[in-house]
Amino acid sequence: MPWTILPGQGQSLAFHQQGSAMKFDVAILGAGAAGMFVALAAQARGLQVALIDPHAHRLNNFAISGGLFPAAGSSLQRAAGNADSPQAWLDDLRQFAPGMVNENIASAVAHALPLATDFLLQQCAAPLHFLPDMVAPGHSQLRFHCVVPASGAALHGWFREACAQYPRIRCLTEPAQVQRLDPGFELRVGSDRIQARQIVLAGGGFGANAEMVARFIPGMAGALHNGSPTQDGSTMALGIAWGAQLWGMDGYQGQGHTNPGGATRLGMSIPTLGGFLANRQGVRFVAEDIGPSALAPAVLAQAGGVALEVFDAAIEAQLGNHGAYQQAVKAGQVITAPDLASLAAQTQIDLPTLERTLEAVGTFATGQAHDPLRRQVFARVLAPPFKASWVTGALSHTQGGLLTCADGKVLDQQGQAIPNVFAVGGCAAGLSGRGADGYLPGNGLAQAFGLGWRLAQALT
Template sequence: MQDIDVVVAGAGAAGMMTALAAAQAGARVALLERDLAAPTTLSVSGGLIAAAGTRWQAAVGEADSPEAFAADVRAKSGAAVDPVLLATVTQGAAAAVAFLADVAGLPLHLHTTSRWPGHSAMRLHATPAESGAELQALLRAAVAAQAGIALRDGVRVTGLLPGQRGVTTAAGPVPARAVVLATGGFGGAAPMLARFCPEAAAAVHVGGVHCDGAGISWAAALGAGLLCMDSYQGQPHVSPHRWNGVRPRFGASLPSLGAVLVNRQGRRFVAEDMGPSELTAHLLAQPGGVAVEVWGAAAQQAALAGGPFRRAVELGAVACCADLPALAARFGLPAAALAETLAGHGALPDPFGRQRWGGTLAPPFFAAEVTGALAHTQGGVRVDAQARVLREDGTPIPHLFAAGGVACGISGHGAAGYVPGNGLAQSFALGLRAGQAAAG
């Protein structure tokens, strides 16, 4: 790997976007990944990208704007999000999805099957199968087709060269003019979770297996400012069991389609239509940290639009029960309590404060056992509008950029500020800026 202009550490969503943007700007790029075969935060996701004011929205008459997107973020996370970062992501996400379509050649569409908590407009964009695995495969194909990118597998980055003029690896140094850190967050780093996100430390981690916080640590050692380190995306629709070695994810659209959650006593315990991230803690607080999610046939059909849900069905993680006695028996729930609970479906006002039911609930019933999980962390290093890593005093660290899980997200503090699709919005918006700026 000689004569490299930009070295990108990590080939996830942010890393691939960075590499594509830098190569399009004329840079020679080394994209380094320790294990392309391992599950990534992108590959196990639903592949939904939040972006406002796009041509896909205009095509279906969906009125939206970056300003409305930013207002929705502030409504969820308050004033905790850095205003520069918020503006960069909400204004840059539309350009990012246009780049993915027009430059990377990805077939994108607007998700219109269901409305998601926290979004005042339909602004989630996806590839045809609405699957993170598909999105990753398409991005890898786009990277492979770009002559200016040298993708190297099996390369573990171990640190930064002096002056950030490249990276060190187990195989030796890789010099470059600029470095972009896209190695992911710290969801797989138990010590960092215990320090920064103690309430999520016991949750099952379902993100990328190599999210060890290394990139954040390298930047912090150079004096980088860290923001919202207690922030994370909770995922409440995850199987507590592995099926053929896979832990299925059912997707966050089920409550908007009428699904309910019941605990081991057959009772509801929460307003299921709250944001999925903050719902995670309520689920983990139940006996055994598990619940049974129940939905109807119409919801089943609609949810099949999502790639992770289809995979869960293929694995056999979703049960179909002909009636209430069969449902109670299948999951070992008290039949009388379950019948009483489901009889209240759709009633308003709801004792738990649910505002939207979304659909009816009638036999046959579909159901799955679920637990709360940690999808990925949202805290990280402070960056500017060009994705340059900033010190505590706001000055940029020379030649160092960050995007994705290494950089701070737009979710504020804790779990409650995360809104579906905002993680990939940040990864792609910052990745586009980082690639362009590093190349320049």
């Protein structure tokens, strides 16, 4: 088998061909949410792990993310008195994304998530909490977990420190070239030579690869990408070169609560708490609680590709632990208005139209009228002082990838496992696909940790 040069890394690596190879049970390409989780779970089983990531100095999607993941049936959730179950989460997923669920992995992920969460808590002493105030569209229960206050950067930081501390995990930060042996793999990582019996492809999705986005998700070609530039599809390309089958390549996690420019976002909870969106004309255009992902193309379809997310101080008071929202406030993205006239003046939206929109939303909230856009729940009648923020639609994270079985083994065109090749996270097929509509909030980390748990148990 020839060496496979991963895209963008050149071929001029110093490599001491004669040096003796370091031997590992498994080499993991990518130290993000999925790769680091698998490393922790694999080392706990006594396996020697090489964890390789040439972009360790850059923010990956895990560090950019909200860090929020569902774990229906975790011990933390039970202790908080929430009756939930893996089956209930699975039912929500199937109802949210009918006909679009990756049934190869969905049930396994559902049942693995509480085990993965309890593993992090009990064996790794992760500072995880159940979040009783994290309401999310599409979820029938409160079931999100994270550090407190919720922050992907903080959770990522904990994972990174944990991986550095276990002696069975060797962290390597140079680009890898990979050769398939029979059996196993040889990798050149900088001047190191590594042999591993198994390989895990965990380099994330392809949201930063303009050519792949144009090919697989043409509707988002050229759209704002608020994920990490490390999402170049390079480990997916490795699986493709080895004959892997792809699944759900047009699926993506959109983000319709992104502030223009993409540096901050409001988080997913404001519509569920009672907020609404209006376009530049002051008119509502979508059932806002369809979820942050499906909102993205709906917002992009409005004039200027933007909308105003309107809520009030009472809703803001419930967002104290929502890290993404707090960052948006710090960045000056949230407008405060003592009354509607002030909000209209600050946003240059026609006041009479905005008044009519707010009045209509009030009648939906009190049950006096039904929303023609078919939104079912308006949690409260908004009252001054008002809050608002301009948002746009962004592509956050691609969901399609290498098709795997429930244990993360990569499948070929005939549905057979490619020997010793595993994939997880954005590199692997996600939980549900097709456009932005199928992404249930939390699907990204749910797959990274849930499939990661199953994969780590399947490694030998």
